[in-house]
Amino acid sequence: MPADEQGETTQQEKRPRSRLIVRLAAFLVAHSILVSVLCCIAGLISFLLLPVLAKNTYVSENALMPGSANSMFSSQDVQKANRFADDIINGGDAKASGIEIARFIHQHMVDVGAESYYHKFHPRANNFQPLHFFSSITNNLEMQDNCSSTSFGLNSVGIIRAPRGDGKEAIVLVTPYNSQKITKTEAFSLGMAFSVFSLLSQVTWLAKDIVWLAADSQYGEYAAVDSWLKDYYNPAFLSDTGNIGANACYEENNHHLDVIKVEGPKCNVYKRAGTMAAALVIKVMDKHEMEERDSVTIYAEASNGQMPNLDLINIVHYLAVHRQSLRVRIGSMSYFLKAAWLKFFGEMLQQIGIFSKHMNPKWKIDITSADYVDGTATLASSVYYQALGVPTGSHGAFRDYQVDAITLEFSPRSSLNNENVRYSFLLRGGRLIEGVIRSVNNLLEKFHQSFFLYLLTAPHKFVSVGVYMIPFALLIAPLPIVAAALFSDNGNSDAKEIISGSWKWLRAAKVVFMIHLWAIIVSLLPYLLFQLPLSTAIKLTSVWAALAICTLQMVYLILGTCSYHCGWKLLKSVMIAAASIGLSLMSIINFSTAQIGAMLIVPMCLLVQPVRKETQAGIVLKVLSVTCNLALALVGFPPVALSIMKGMFEDSGSVGISAFWEWTQILWTWNSATYLYLLWIHLPCWVLCLHIFLYPCTRRSSKA
Template sequence: MAEKEPVKSKPRPIIRLGLFLMSHSLLVSVVCCTAGILALLLLPVLAKNTYISENALMPGSASPMLSSDDVSEASRFVDKILSLDSSSASLGIEIPRLIKQHITALGGEVNYHEFRSQLNTFRPLQFFASPDPGIIQENYSCMSYGLNTVGIIRAPRGDGKEAIVIVTPYNSRKVTAGEALSLGIGYSVFSLLTRVTWLAKDIIWLASDSQYGEYAGVAAWLREYHTPFFGGLGKLHSEICCEPSGFSEFETDAILETGISDTFRHAGTMAAALVIKVADSSSEFEKDALSIYAEASNGQMPNLDLVNIVNYLAVHGQNLRVKVEKIQSFLHSWWLRGLGGLFESLGKLARSLNPQWSFGISIAEYVEGSATLASSLYNQALGVPTGPHGAFRDYQVDAITMEFSRQLSPGYRNRRTEFLMRGGRLVEGVVRSVNNLLEKFHQSFFLYLLTSPNRFVSVGVYMIAFALLVAPLPMVAASLFSDASKLGSMNEQSTSGPFSKPALKFRSWKWLHAARTVLIVQFWGAFMTLLPYFYCHIPNSSPMTRLLIWIVLLIISLLLLWLNLGSIFSHGNNTQSQRTQWAYLKSVTIAAAFTGLCLMSVINFATAEIGALLLVPMCLMTVPMKLKGWTLRTSMQVACNLVLTFLGFPPVAFVVLKGALKGFDSISIGEFWTWMEALWEWNSATYVYICMVHLPCWVLCILTLLHPC
């Protein structure tokens, strides 16, 4: 009796789906990439109106208390600042002395905070680390001093555990009219808050010295606020610096003779921070305007509720025109207007079918939303703060920069009081809303992209575009690996003879040759990441010179890498073996690109999104160039591969991307190195992504192109 053959069980549905996608990986790749780009273009249409998530904020629920007397006193304060002799050697202490006198007269606590300008250098071991806790380091110059003035109001209804910070940066060596007005707004609000009874959080007014940059003074004060340095100004001079400070002898004596304790004063844990600036140029609009800057390092954003209350109070309370940064070249783009017209027509068609469908926006709204979205994506991808508020995000404090622009008017001096009133009442309203919070901001979004001051795209929407772009990578990698394994198995059986047993023991480990190649290139990427540390201190060298040095070292190291990897390309003589090798190499390369992009999306989504737009097409389309039997199809394939590889080179990608966003008129290749230096000085994860994900994948794609086939 014949034995029954065992019935083979069908694979699970998820396995069958995976096998189906692998067998149709080309079609899936085209569909997913097209859908990912379309989803990215649809983001302005899918944006939602902003709303206040935390009910306790209650913006605008109370009438402003800032009076005309407070504003008049602030206007006289501005006049005193502007009347100081800008050519005087003592100007660096005269403004802090003036601020100190007014804070003392109001009954607030005050102290000076002296700091040194820190030379930004490349520190490769400090990426992803917390801000540097050290106050004095070897790369500080004792001749570079700044002086912050800090005023504190103790909340009558608080317990001293929380505080709100108001920052007004100014150049103590040459104060401008806009900086004087920002100090006036800060003083008017501080004057009001010393008298109110509803205050439950301490108020800190930081008049930050910005002669070494707006960020430096704020960052130095925050560094000492969280890691205090025990000792005063005199101890700082005597113990650390042998040479005299940047202040003159008269200024140093004036600091010590003020009677103000040089002990650093603390308040509670910071709940929020507002940076107040006034632009020196007038607004092009018919009324005063307010620009909001929210991006911090590595694409961090403050809680959306903070942006919402500022926008709500500015528009509905003070009748200000609120704006966020846009990419101006997008506003005149013909293809964006064409897409906007298409989406507008689709919206009208949807509403004709069902009036409740609210799909589609007007052409003007789509173009402006796209310009704002591109700017938000670009600034987050850079990983560099757009203002002094970025220093607070390093300590997980929600902060934004509010830049006021005055109305273009020849008789503006006569309406300074009105401008101070608007600015002061806006800051008062924001402080009152934050004062109502019983806990830190947590209700609204921390991951979002702005398309206008009152519209945003949440993380649940914009991640769809990224997911669609990277979805083909694991499927194509699995498909290549499966095909290479089958081809390798057939090759082994053909070479071993019909009566020999296939060498199953070694067949599944052939991909290790490709894995070794990828691993070596990854180590090379780590070496290129650390390389600038050794030659970034070359004196009197221009960014173009340092870029050329980097490219020369890049080429030399690539040639050495090619010599070391030569044995991999010579492994196997027949065509099937060579085809197996490049398929394995491309498979592992795609897997490495997928892993790097997914990890980067957790750290900085904007960088991962832009990187996916450049990296995914290059990795998917790269195949070895055939030297014989060229046809029209192979010629187009080679041309496409060369173009994508050329555009994927980081300096070229930077120039093309920045030129497309900002215009090609003033773009030079040397700006790439200036940008790279800015990235590592700010410890931006974008720099790590470029050197350890994008650049190695670019090299591996070149190795695949040059692979014999």
């Protein structure tokens, strides 16, 4: 062998081989288009397969022991509930409205031996406070110290001290009612809670204090509970803002031209129990629909997708089904129950399951088409309400203080006017509440064994975080790969510029940064709009859109020629990188919002390209590409996406300009992180995609 060839062979042998991860990354970047298509398809299919992958729920904490003791709730307690509700309903105008109901509840709490007091609160102001956005919802409460105003609500609170406890833990029962116009169902929910409360005042096994909050919901259920919790965890020692004294405050009775005064021994003393172990919000709904049996609906979603510990839902389901023969329900979307394409997909999965059993009995895909459709409808409801970031009930106020809480909405099988139906209904409901309290009473510590991150596909089936993260990971996986491929692409006219100077990407980063800065300004505009004398939602939305367009024009004037001289591939690369970072951060705050957002943003980011791009593809592919870009831009536009979601997820959701303003107002009122996602991540990404789509890919611009 010649000496020169032998030297080259020696140098090749000495040259270190690149690491496997580097070669794998280079392979993925080189085949970015194929990887993107496969990952997106796999992500969508795996998301549709979540109902198939759902597991049966189980009680993780052995100390709960649901159903281990016989219920003590008897017919005498049912009679108490009936009598309590009848006294409220048939008590006359003086008792049926205003402060007299609170006084009536307070007196019954005292009669059973509980410590009772009144809690006064004021209505919440729905003003947009950008500086308080990341803080608790309680910061949006306007508390009035002066007693000249009569706009206040009055909660009645009773506490049973546990005979076997040390006062360090408590269980909370909440019954919301409208003191100005109480309904029959609210009266029965109060009666059911009182009968359970009266029973618990006599038992000897109680190890945790019991707190009954009769929440005055004339200004909203959440406001009443949240105000009480704020004073519970943040006591005001130098003020009686949250309380009402014997000689301090009054309420005008609109029905009679007189003044009612709240008075009583120590009614202005705010009493506390121990640390809250759990909370149950009890509501009764009379739907006047004939059903086979009584039912209970569970509402668990809190702000920003927070969920209570799954064990709390598990014990309710176990006791309701196996002890009280109640039908347990959770939310489901009617659109998915009627969708023909979903039924077809479910039938395909059913046939695949039958075929897999014949191939190998160990391969079990035991799901029917009907179960799959129901599971998908329930999963869609769980994802939607978590993504919305707004609590589905007053139980959400407890999650803001890391207290596990749910709302139990009881519905009889027929009208409550039937005495037999009412007796059976109150007996089953009371025993269920007693059983849940007894299980929580057995706990030696807070809920921690089971899941906090999960999606429900049925009352007894759930998808854990380790499973539902797979579709999201598959969807966003192509973003960094495509960004790297665009940055390192050498097959276009801008390749030499990319290689010759690393400063080129800074121009693209500047454009992306300025668009995101514009989006932040747009998100703060509602605070200024509230200062203007604009009354209707259409006017507010129109002014908001006009200001957003004007400020966007100013941003482009500041950027100047930089916005079109950085190269569309570099711009797309930086935009995709920013979108991937935003979606990843959002998945930590609210996963459901990130999941829905990824389904809209990822295809839009991957497929967008300039409409004037010179390509060797045929006219058919050119038209197909332009059509896809226009369709994705239309669907990805926030108001259009809102209309589609409201049509799919809400049965009676109105669509229009005013609906968009009302929806966004709900988001910022509740400090929902979805509002930040829409305007800080989704909106700038949509604008940049539109910018790339209209990018002037001509010879003149490339020479520049």
